Amino acid sequence: MECWIDPFSMAPQKALESIGKTLSVQYERWQPRARYKVQLDPTVEEVKKLCSTCRKYAKTERVLFHYNGHGVPKPTASGEIWLFNKSYTQYIPLPISDLDSWLKTPSIYVFDCSAAGMIVNAFTELHDPSGSTRDCILLAACESHETLPQRAEFPADVFTSCLTTPIKMALRWLFELGCYSSGRGMSSPCCIWCLFPILIIV
Numbered sequence: 784m785e786c787w788i789d790p791f792s793m794a795p796q797k798a799l800e801s802i803g804k805t806l807s808v809q810y811e812r813w814q815p816r817a818r819y820k821v822q823l824d825p826t827v828e829e830v831k832k833l834c835s836t837c838r839k840y841a842k843t844e845r846v847l848f849h850y851n852g853h854g855v856p857k858p859t860a861s862g863e864i865w866l867f868n869k870s871y872t873q874y875i876p877l878p879i880s881d882l883d884s885w886l887k888t889p890s891i892y893v894f895d896c897s898a899a900g901m902i903v904n905a906f907t908e909l910h911d912p913s914g915s916t917r918d919c920i921l922l923a924a925c926e927s928h929e930t931l932p933q934r935a936e937f938p939a940d941v942f943t944s945c946l947t948t949p950i951k952m953a954l955r956w957l958f959e960l961g962c963y964s965s966g967r968g969m970s971s972p973c974c975i976w977c978l979f980p981i982l983i984i985v
Contacts, residue, residue: 785853787948799823806849809947817847827866827877830954845889845918848882852896853939859926862905864896865974878907889918897940900927922946934959 784790786805790798803821810819818840822833837846852858855865855874863876879902894902903923910917924931924942931941936959937952938944944952 785851785940787938787944787951804822806851806943806947810847810849813947824871826869827875827881828869830866830877830882831885833910834882838885838887840958843889845891846886847891847893848886849893849943850896851943852894852899853925857898857930858894858896858905860901862902862908864894864902880909882910883919891922893919893922893943893946895924895940897925897930899923900929903927916919916936933961 785802786809788802788805789804792798793801793829800823803823807819807821811817820833820837822829825833834846834848850864852864858864859876862879864879864882865874866877867873868875883906892902892906896902899924903921904927906919906921922942931939933939937955941952
């Protein structure tokens with residue numbers, strides 16, 4: 784599943800569009816006044832145009848850039864993410880420095896892909912760590928040496944699901960991996976301990 788949608792339950796293009804629309808709706812629940820633009824399987828040129836347009840209209844407001852890197856190669860050690868060429872026949876690397884120069888600040892980046900920490904590391908190397916703080920928030924699904932968790936019970940975009948549908952994801956996690964799977968029931972101390980961090984996160 785992606786965004787709680789089974790992509791194999793419909794035609795590939797329809798699934799892609801449904802997932803993109805659902806992600807947009809999930810973000811709209813958290814910030815209904817913002818404008819959202821979904822770019823499905825974009826090329827480097829399309830991302831550049833979209834980032835520039837978003838920054839132009841956002842002016843001094845924060846721009847969200849959400850990268851779903853499922854099904855593409857991991858980011859490179861220099862922090863490049865992968866997009867498509869115009870004919871969708873090969874992957875083209877996009878340096879994080881280019882993305883940063885197009886999106887500017889204030890911004891928030893969500894990198895839902897394996898080895899997402901490589902992107903964060905490359906981004907922080909771009910900027911003087913002892914200098915002025917940039918108005919950027921970086922959220923990464925995992926560290927540079929990690930891969931995304933994959934379990935049939937959960938969506939492939941576990942990180943995105945935790946951000947956009949936290950209660951649904953927490954309950955799924957609790958029921959699939961928590962105390963119910965051990966058969967101890969809700970009254971056991973384990974379940975109280977399991978619920979406590981969930982309530983703090985939500």
